[in-house]
Amino acid sequence: MxxxxxxxxxxxxxxxxxxxxxxxxxxxxxxxxxxxxxxxxxxxxxxxxxxxxxxxxxxxxxxxxxxxxxxxxxxxxxxxxxAGEQWLPSDPLGAARVQQFLSLASGDIFEGPNRVRLAKLFKRDLDYALAHQKTLAVLAFLDRHLDNRTFLAAGHVTIADLACHTYVAHVPEGGVDLAPYPNVRAWIARVEQLPGFVPMQASPHAIAA
Incomplete structure (x- = not known):
């Protein structure tokens, strides 16, 4: 073969x-x-x-x-x-919980953490104030959600975590401090300690966290 x-x-x-x-x-x-x-x-x-x-x-x-x-x-x-059931459960509730965070990644995280970074790093003509407001809202939501939780959609990593991780982890490049969100920072660290994790290249113009 x-x-x-x-x-x-x-x-x-x-x-x-x-x-x-x-x-x-x-x-x-x-x-x-x-x-x-x-x-x-x-x-x-x-x-x-x-x-x-x-x-x-x-x-x-x-x-x-x-x-x-x-x-x-x-x-x-x-x-x-x-992959097996770990990354995307097939049971209705498990699949729906993952989908909630895929939607968050395509919606609030795209409109918030992604756009503040685009505005700062790539000088895109975007409404930074609105993107910043949405970023703070999604970070506050995630921090509450991750209280006493290890990962976003299950007791183990799923594609929900990967979909949401990168723009949240790199949000300091958009001028947003992660210090007020300890549960988010702990979750970022857990994802980055997983076997096979590879970092995304940081911009040379990144703003220090």
């Missing part, structure tokens, strides 16, 4: 969306190749990349004859295809 081809992950070193996928690939010990897309020069809007993702966004994975975009969709695919 021929050797299995590595999964190709198209991403960008400073993208939290790509990083969450890279985390799961690494933690599942799946052979993979990371291909950096030159976002600053618009490579993601060129025909070759648009053939992979017509939305012109990263991340994208190519797994044999499967091409898939959207970070949370990719996490679901990888967990279902290659």
């Amino acid at each position: 021929p050797a299995r081809q590595p999964i190709r992950l198209y991403g960008f070193p400073l993208s939290g969306h790509a990083h969450r996928v890279r985390l799961l690939l690494s933690m599942l010990e799946l052979p993979h190749e990371v291909i950096d897309v030159d976002l600053p020069h618009g490579q993601h809007k060129q025909p070759e990349f648009l053939a992979l993702n017509p939305r012109g966004q990263i991340p994208v994975i190519v797994d044999g004859d499967v091409t898939l975009y959207d970070s949370t969709a990719i996490l679901v695919y990888l967990a279902r295809r290659y």
Whole structure:
């Protein structure tokens, strides 16, 4: 039988969306190749990349004859295809609890921690005050939720934790201090101590926590 081809992950070193996928690939010990897309020069809007993702966004994975975009969709695919119940439970309640935090990652975390970082690091023309307000709200929610909890959706790590981790962990790059949120900081540390964890590259312009 021929050797299995590595999964190709198209991403960008400073993208939290790509990083969450890279985390799961690494933690599942799946052979993979990371291909950096030159976002600053618009490579993601060129025909070759648009053939992979017509939305012109990263991340994208190519797994044999499967091409898939959207970070949370990719996490679901990888967990279902290659992992057991731990990463994405199949029982209705367990699956729903994970989905709650996938929605949080795509909603409040995208609009808060992601956007304050985009505004500070990449000088995006965004409403920083609104993003900052949403960031404080989501951090307060997570800190309350994590009181007496080890992980977000279960008593063990799931894809919910990976979906939410990166932008929250890097929120100091957006000018937000994590010091008032001890449960969040402890959860970040637990995720980063998991086997296979790989850090996302810090921006050279990152603001010290």
